[in-house]
Amino acid sequence: MTATGTYSPKPGAAPLPRMIAAQAALETKMLLRNGEQLLLTVVIPTLLLVLFSTVDIVDTGEGEAVDFLAPGVLALAVMSTAFTGQAIATGFERRYGVLKRLASSPLPRWALMTAKTLSVLVTEVLQIALLTGIAFALGWSPRGGPFAVLVLLVLGTAAFSGLGLLMAGTLKAEATLAAANLVFLLLLVGGGVVVPLDTFPDAAQNVLGLLPVSVLSQGLRDVLQDGAGLPWGQVAVLAVWAVAGLAAAGRFFRWE
Numbered sequence: 001m002t003a004t005g006t007y008s009p010k011p012g013a014a015p016l017p018r019m020i021a022a023q024a025a026l027e028t029k030m031l032l033r034n035g036e037q038l039l040l041t042v043v044i045p046t047l048l049l050v051l052f053s054t055v056d057i058v059d060t061g062e063g064e065a066v067d068f069l070a071p072g073v074l075a076l077a078v079m080s081t082a083f084t085g086q087a088i089a090t091g092f093e094r095r096y097g098v099l100k101r102l103a104s105s106p107l108p109r110w111a112l113m114t115a116k117t118l119s120v121l122v123t124e125v126l127q128i129a130l131l132t133g134i135a136f137a138l139g140w141s142p143r144g145g146p147f148a149v150l151v152l153l154v155l156g157t158a159a160f161s162g163l164g165l166l167m168a169g170t171l172k173a174e175a176t177l178a179a180a181n182l183v184f185l186l187l188l189v190g191g192g193v194v195v196p197l198d199t200f201p202d203a204a205q206n207v208l209g210l211l212p213v214s215v216l217s218q219g220l221r222d223v224l225q226d227g228a229g230l231p232w233g234q235v236a237v238l239a240v241w242a243v244a245g246l247a248a249a250g251r252f253f254r255w256e
Contacts, residue, residue, distance in 0.1 A: 090169070
């Protein structure tokens with residue numbers, strides 16, 4: 001008869017921080033191995049930054065085009081990862097029962113969401129590092145302080161994550177795929193990313209200017225292009241989007 005305590009390794013769940021870290025590492029690897037996700041998170045933002053900075057396609061106002069485009073492309077990168085990519089991946093995980101199985105594991109549901117958020121943040125760090133390096137190579141001259149940029153990026157990530165999880169947790173996977181890609185394309189054109197909002201009619205500007213990608217783009221431009229301090233107006237709007245999106249996701253998200 002085997003004495004108690006002789007099993008090695010000892011049966012049971014790993015410590016919670018280790019489970020979250022392992023799940024976050026797995027989520028990040030899966031995201032980086034997905035060709036469609038890489039297209040959204042890396043290829044499209046990079047092509048837009050290089051193309052519109054080197055070819056005179058859109059009137060971006062006075063100064064170098066890259067100074068206008070770089071903040072908008074950074075906002076697009078956050079949206080592509082936190083909203084579009086996360087919504088599609090989570091939607092299909094829900095469809096195939098992955099979330100249901102993970103929810104029955106020792107990893108709590110809130111810890112799973114935490115791991116997904118950490119995966120998004122790691123991916124965004126890689127995106128921002130790559131896009132920033134390309135922007136500098138194109139002659140970008142940013143101003144402003146890093147703290148204001150960090151606050152805007154974190155709030156933008158929270159806002160887009162809430163909206164992405166809300167979509168993934170309420171729609172079917174195929175509908176999520178179509179809707180997320182459609183929203184990405186619409187906001188790419190009408191979200192002030194590469195096309196200035198003042199090119200649209202006044203009535204449209206008032207609506208488009210409240211969208212999270214427009215708010216994030218403008219806030220980053222205020223800091224990085226104009227050298228402003230923390231833009232409290234944009235911070236407040238992003239905070240409202242973040243609270244509303246995350247609260248709605250927590251309320252209506254279905255795991256099956």
